[in-house]
Amino acid sequence: MSEPQPKVKKPRGKAHLITGKCIACGARCQSVCPVNAIEMNDAGEPIVIPEKCIGCVKCVKICPASALEMFFTPEELKILEQLAASAAPAEEEVDEEAAALAKKLAAYRGVWVFVEQTEGEPAKVSWELLGAGARLAASLGVELCALVIGDKVEHLCTEAFAHGAAKAYLLDAPVYRNYRTEAYLEACCHLIATYKPEVVLMGASGMGRDLAGAVATRVATGLTADCTGLDIDDKRNLMQTRPAFGGNIMATIMCDKFRPQMATVRPNVMPMPERKEGATGTIVRVDFVVPEESILTKVMEIIRDATSKGHVDITGADFIVSGGRGMMAPENFAILQELAEELGGVVGASRSAVDAGWMPGDRQVGQTGKTVRPKIYIACGISGAIQHLVGMQDSDMVIAINRDRQAPIFEVATYGIVGDLFQVVPAITKRIRELKQQQSTH
């Protein structure tokens, strides 16, 4: 054993704000500071009081914008250099708290996907989630499990296996026939308490959000809404990425001290996994039945929305061909309709086209209209005012057709065509028709 060395106190430094980087996230640094060394100014930016700061680095770690850093005086830097030169062993504090936490988290294993169904009919997003869940399960080296709750829904377990699940927890009883928050909440909480999954994914649908919010509250864990990206970090934690501030920025959310880590994901965001016909897995039948008398909410009726011809829901469309002021007249929207029909899509409009009375108000895309996220958004004769852009910029692909090369719409376009839409749009329609014809003759 070496001689005990005289202890040199390692300087811890003081936190300080890097000018211009603070985003006023909501006083996280102030809240996390154990010694109240941080005050907020009117703009919501922190003011670190150096006399109070103990250099615990908590605020630096929590800042989402990396706007805080540690500051050392020249004297302190000197001591740090000396310590580094003498290669004194770093004082590793054995953190009992961290060890206990790690033990608690390790009790949870497995990735779960809630299989949403209405009257036995599955929601597509469930299979998309199995695709995303499979990647997470592979990174974690754990099983991908489906959570099937309903009445006479065993067939959904088979479907789940075909979409990648290795195991399905099945709760099959009349009380689960119609979705009711209470019944499903009890069922999920029972399963989570019994089998302890580390990740639970649900669709960001009406039902999924209703259930996820209730379950996360009951089990007192974190829940991240509407994730567009899911990944695992080097400490087995789920990195949940979602748009914030109307899609202007992306945020990665962590829930590293609680299990399960719960997230909802919007339909159509994750790619559909390839269906493996005949794939099998383990069905775990769970005999947990909530007594019907204890469920106070009753579903009286489920009314399927009529898909009448007159009503067009642009928010659900995969392809939208939109027209703006450049369409010149209402009858000209016929060329957009033709293209939309070839694509199996719908026609949308900018505010100016709606204000001019060329298209009905329910087709309007934008700040005062609807937000759309189609696979392809084709903007024809739309200049692209910011109010329009916020309504369509999250589309997977944006194609802009406009005569004015300087139009802001080209800033958000994946592909831009500078030209006369009255020539370009029919040419696109014609080309698609040709391709379809070639396919049908082969």
Next chain:
Amino acid sequence: MLVVACIKQVPDTTQVQIDPVTNTLVREGIPFIVNPYDTHALEEALRLKDRFGCKVAVLSMGPPNAEATLRKALALGVDIAILLSDRVFGGADTLATSNVLSAAIRKLNSEVDEVGLVLCGKQTIDGDTAQVGPGIATRLAYQQLTLVDRIDNLDVGGKRIRVSRKLEGRHEIVEAPLPAMLTVVRELNRPRYPRVPMRLAAADAQVEVWNNQVLKLDEQSIGLKGSPTWVSKIFSPERAKGEILGDGAADPEGTAALLIDKLLAKDMLPL
């Protein structure tokens, strides 16, 4: 019966922009508004007041300047406006937020009148989570009815409600006993505007502020400390760099073909 509407002051998010140089949010001069979905919750509460003479309380958690939001509600005719504001509430995620809101509702229930309904907007436009409403219902063990687009029947004496819920491709007609927590969608109603006399009256009306000395919640269960989720990183969304194709003016046909080839290569066409 007391009806509680929960409302939030939010930045008019569609106007938030990223500074292209510093990569930070440009937030100067962003106006604050009442979360649009919450205006429908507030309106429904006021209609219940008009019809049944229910008392209406409005709650909002936020910084001191969110008082303006509550003052707007007072101008519309609510009876009680309470701002839940405290430094220790700051940095809250949805789990911690629902804790503070449900504690305030519990307090109203025991001190003002029996709460029959809690109304929330279906989600906020800044967080978009739709999680706080279910959080409140779960914590209070109220019946949870989300995405309500119509109240078919409210039996105040018999304490029952029947509503229509708007889901993907379907509606559900659901009946439940009170107390219930409803989240509401835009189709439910058309919010009213405050009339001048009410606006004047509201200028003198009192917005109560409840901090944690009033609610007495465990500091580990509120604010940042009570939030399991936290933001580890923010960044600008990656936008694939756009491309101008061909010469659309001189050669519309060729340019169209060029576009179609690109789409086919990316498997974007329904062919």
